[in-house]
Amino acid sequence: MSEKHAIVVEKVLPYPPEKIWRTLTRSDLIAKWLMPNDFEPVVGYRFTFRTKPLGDWDGIVHCEVLQCDPPVCLRYSWKGGSDSNPDYGSRLISELTWTLTGVDGGTHLKMVHDGFVFPGNRFAYDVMGPGWVKVMDAITRVTADAPRGVSAA
Structure with missing residues (x-):
C-alpha cells in the first residue's frame, strides 16, 4: 500500500512579502536559488526546470502554475x-506551494512539496527534504542581493 508524504520547510525572512514574491516569481532570480527555468507567474502557464539528466530521466521538471x-x-x-x-x-x-505571511520584522515563508508516494518516491523525499532547507537559505541570500526598484513581474 502506498502512502503520500509532504516536505514542509518554514522560515522567517527579514524582508517584506513583495520582495520575497519577486524572488519566487522572476525567472532570472529563480535560476539563482533553484534551477534554470522559463517560469511566468500566470495561472495555467506551463514551464520547466532543467537540471542534469540521470539515467532515463532527461533532467526536465515539467510544471504548471496552478495558483x-x-x-x-x-x-x-x-x-x-x-x-x-x-x-x-x-x-x-507532485505540487509545490509557497505561502507568504507578513510578520513583525519580515515574512514567514512556508514551502510545502506534497505528493511523494512511498515506497517509490522515498529516495527523492529523503534527498529533497534537506535540499529544500538549503533552497530556503538560498532564497534568503538571493532576496538580499536582488536589486531594488525592479517590478514584481
Missing part, C-alpha cells in the same frame, strides 16, 4: 523523473 495570488500564495505542479530510475530521478508527480 498565483501575489504576494501571498504561489502553487505549481512538479512532474519529472523516469519510471526506470529506482532512486534519484524516479518518477515524481
